[in-house]
Amino acid sequence: MEPRLGTFRVLGFWHASSSISTIVTCPWIGFNFAATVFGGCHKLEPLPAGKKAMWTREMDCLLSVCDYIVEFYPSTQTLPDGTKVEVMATRPRSDIYINLPALEKLDAMLISAMMIRSCATDGAGHSGQLPEGGVLARKDLQQRRDCANQIHKAAVAINSGVLGDMEVPESFTAVLPKDVGQAILESYSRVLESLAFNIFSWIDDVLFVDRSIRKLNDNLKP
Template sequence: MESSSSVSVSDESSEANGGGCCSSSTTPSMDAVNLSRTFSDVSSFSEEHGGSGSSVDHSGPFEPPMKPRADVLDRRSTDDELELVKERFSKLLLGEDMSGGGKGVCTAVAISNAITNLYATVFGSCHKLEPLPAGKKTMWRREMDCLLSVCDYIVEFYPSSQTLPDGTKVEVMATRPRSDIYINLPALEKLDAMLIEILESFQKAEFWYADAGTRSFGSATSSSTMSSSSFRRSTHRNEDRWWLPVPCVPDGGISGKARKELQQKRDCATQIHKAAVAINTGVLGDMEVPDSFMAILPKSGKASVGDGVYRAMLGAEKFSPEYLLDCLDMSSEHEALAMADRVEAAMYVWRRKAGASHGRSRWGAVKELVADDEEQDKNVMLAGRAESLLLCLKHRFPGLSQTTLDTSKIQFNKDIGQAILESYSRVLESLAFNIVSWIDDVLFADKTVRKQ
C-alpha cells in the first residue's frame, strides 16, 4: 500500500505544545496532542539553508511582528535573506503566471499549491522507513516556516478597552489571531514534528530494504553482526507495486522488542493520521460550496445515487450506513470514490430542496428548524442519512482520493488561512498514511518469514 492518503470534518483541535514523540528506543505518544493534488518535481521555493520556527506572542493588541519566524533567516547573510524574500514574494504575487500577464491563480490557491509541491519535492521519493536526508529536512522546515508565516498576519477584531495617560478608559477594537488558525495551526505543527521524529527513530533498525524482485543476502547495515552467508528473505505484500523497495528481515524475523516498537509507532502514526483527517475535513467543511458545483447537480438525489441505494436510505426505519456499504460490496477505491461523489451530490440536492421548502438558505438553520422531528421532512432525513453514509465510506476507505466537491472547494477557495490549513493537514495526512503503510510492509515481511 503505497498510495498517499488524500483528503477527505471537524473535530476540534487544540493547541499542541512541546517536543518530539519518539526516538530509536522510545515510541511516540499522542498524549500531548488534543484532537478536537497538484504535485511537481521541484519545489517553488528551493534553497539549501536551514532554520527552525518560533512561536508568536498573540497576547494584547496586535502589532505587525518583526518576522516572528525570522530566526530561520538569522544565520543567513543579508543578501541571501533578501533574495529569498524576493523570490517568495514575486512567485506569490504572480500567482504562478510567470508571464506576468495577470492570468495567475489567486493567492490562496498559489500558497496551497506551493505547500503541495514542497511536500512532493521532499517526500515524493521516500518509500522507506528511514530518516529524512538532512538537506530535505532542512528544506521542509525552512520553506514551510516561510509559507506558514503568512498566518501571523491573519487576524480578527474584537472589542477591548484602553487606558489613556490621564486615566480615561476608552473602547477600542483590538486584533488577535483568527480562531481557526490559532486552534489548528499549532496542532498541525506538532503533528508535523511527530511524523519527522518517527522517521528519525529508524536510524538503526533490524530490517533493511532491497530492490524489488531481488533476494538480499545479509543486512546492508549490520553485516558485522549478521553472517553474510546466511540467507535473508525479502517479501512484498503489494505485488502490483513491483517497483517499490522490498523490506527484508533476518531468517528468524525481527526481535520481539523491535516488533513491539514498530507496532507502537504504527499506532502513533495512525492517531496522527486521524487528527490530520479531522482538521482537514473540518477546514473543507467550513469552505464555501462553489456555485460551479451547485450548477451541475442533478435534479434529484435519487437520480444521483440510483434506485437501489435510494430505496435503502428511504425505506429503513433505522438506517445503517455500514450495512448498506456491505450490501454494495465495493471492491476497489475507484468504485468507492465514484459512490462518494454520487452520495455527496445527492446530499446537496436534498439540502437545497429542504432549504427551499423551509425558506432557509443555510443548512444549519434548516436543521435547527426541524431538529425536533427530522422524520417529518423527507429531504432533511435523506440529507442526514447521505451525510452519515459518506462519513462511513471515508472511514472504510481511509486512502480515498478527494471527491469532486473537495477538489472544487480547493480550486475556488479564496481564503488564505483556510488554504494553508487545508493543504498543510492534507500533506500531513498523506505522510502519516504512508508511514503506516511502510510499517505494515515490514510487519508483513516479519510475519511471513516467521511462518516459514
C-alpha cells in the same frame, strides 16, 4: 529575498509582477515542497538531513503568511491620563489559532517517526526480517504504526473541518478555498494526511515481511 518575502506576506502575492493570488499559490507551493522532500521516499528510512532542513525552512516561510491573518475584537485600553477607551485589537483568527499548531505538532511527530535507524530497519537486511530477539524493535514499530494511524485520522479530521467552514458550493470545495488561511490549512493537512498514510503503510510492510519469514522458518524447523 526579504522584499519579495514581505510582498508575499503582506500584499498576498507571490510574484507581484504576475499577480498570482496567494489562495492559488500557497497550496501549490505546499504540495510542491512535499513532492520534492518526500517524493523519493518509498520505504521506512530516515529522512536525509538536507531534506529535513529544507522542509522545516520552507514550511516556516510558507506558514508565516498566517501571522498576518487576524480577526478584530473589542478591547479596553487605558490612556496615560487614566481614561479608559474601547478599541478594536487584533488576534490570530480562531481557525488558524486552533488548527495550525495542531498541524505543526503532527508534522513534527511524522518527521520524528521517519528519523529512526535502529535494528528495526538496519537489522532487517535483505530478507526484510527483523533480527532475532527484536521484540523491542517490533514493539517500537507497532507503536509508530499506531501513532501514524492516529495522525492520519487527526489530519483527515482537521481537513474535513476546514472544508466544512468554506462557504462555497460543495462541488467546488476541493478547488476553491474561501481565503488564504483556509487554503494553507487545507493543503497542509492534505500533505500530512498523505505522509501519515505512507509511513503507516511502510511500517505495515516491514512487519508483514517479518511475520511471514518467521512463520516460514517455524514451519521449516524439524
